[in-house]
Structures are given as structure tokens and as C-alpha cells.
Amino acid sequence: MIGTPRTHVAECESTQLLLGPDDPEGAIATTDHQTAGRGRLGRRWIEAPGTSVLVSALLRPPVERRAPELSLVAAVAVALALEEPTGFAAQIKWPNDVLLEGRKVAGILAELKGGAVVLGIGINVNQAADELPEGARPEAASLRSLDGVVRDREAVLSSLLHHLDRLYAEWLTGGLAALHLELAARDFLHGRRVRTEAATGVAVGIDQEGRLEIETKSGVILVESGEVLLAERDL
Secondary structure: OOOOOEEEEOOEOOHHHHOOOOOOOOOEEEEOOEOOOEOHHHOEOOOOOOOEEEEEEEEOOOOOOOHHHHHHHHHHHHHHHHHHHHOOOEEEEOOOEEEEOOEEEEEEEEEEEOOEEEEEEEEEOOOOHHHOOOOOOOOEOOHHHHHOOOOOHHHHHHHHHHHHHHHHHHHHHHHHHHHHHHHHOOEOOOOOEEEOOOOEEEEEEEOOOOOEEEEEOOEEEEEOOOOOEEOHHHO
């Protein structure tokens, strides 16, 4: 079960550093504040102490499963965990962000460690509007900044782990195809003009191997990883 054993510290550099290849599958690490939190592409993850869910989980997917898909598995779990208490419809911005009302409230980072995957998840829960980072694209938000409710972070974490444990089991059995309807229903980029290093065109979906499908003038291109920017008319 994802969530046991649990290591919790009041403060650390990053929860990603609290787990290693010797930890059992399902082990998690949590903290109230990260001094050097990070997201994809080396970006900093900044949060006011005691306001966020900050958790990393160690998983050992079998070789027949594509480990990069775990970012999307986690994104669906986050989306479900946030939709229940807020009533907002969550969207997933490929490959690793979760949005509410078009604003980023959560990010995911998956890293390989000695044959295991350490899956880091950060959720903005109780930040006031003036505690959120400026200049983020998409614009940052917290659950509190969207609906004014201060929540028990442990309750949010518990819901997240419940959904992640279930979805991970489904993914182990059926791959991303088992979650594809949930994922496609929340695809933020669908129908939007996007730019990547590989292509510019219209995002038409996420395939069952977790790749972004972009319709270009020369046909559909599948993007495995990298940064996706909205083209000007869809900003």
C-alpha cells in the first residue's frame, strides 16, 4: 500500500532526497516545508511553510511498464483528490501539472533511483493569494485562494494516497489504457495550439503510452517529453 512506511520531517531540502533504493515500495516522505523544492527542468518549487502537501513516494514498476507514465497516473490521482473537496473540475496539463480554474495548483516530478521511481507531488493547499509565486505560467493558485477554505492538509494527503494507490494498481495491471478515459476527460491542452522543441500545432490528445499528440501541417507528431508552451492565441 502506498503510504507505509512514512517518514515525516518538519523541514528538508526536498522530500525527493528522503527516499532511496533501499526503501520498500510504497514508502513515502512528507514535510511541512522544502528549502530547495524543485519541479521538472530544474525549476524551483516555492511554498510558504505549513501550507502545502509535499510528498514523495517510492515505487518499483515492472520492466514491462513505462515509468514516465507514472507522472500522468499521479496527475489523475491528484485531480480526483482535489475535485472532491472543492467541486471544481480539475485539468491535467501534460505532462505533469494539475490545474483548477485554469491555474496551477499541483505539480509532479518522477525521478529514477537505482531501479525505483521516486514520485514527488506538491499541492498548494492553504496559501493566501499573496503567498503564491508570481509570473508562473500557468498562473499559480491554491485551494484556499480559489474558494477561501482553509483545509486540513492531512485530509488532502490521505485522499491523494487513496487514489494513487488504487490507480497505481490499475496501471500495473492494464497500463495507461486502464486510466485513459479519466486522463482524456481532463486534458487541458486538447484543442489548443502549442509549441514544443519538436513541433508547433494543435494538441489533439494524449495517447495510451502517455505521449502528447500534436497535429501539424505534416501530420501527427508524438512528443515523449519536454516543455509545452501555449501558442500566442491560446494564452
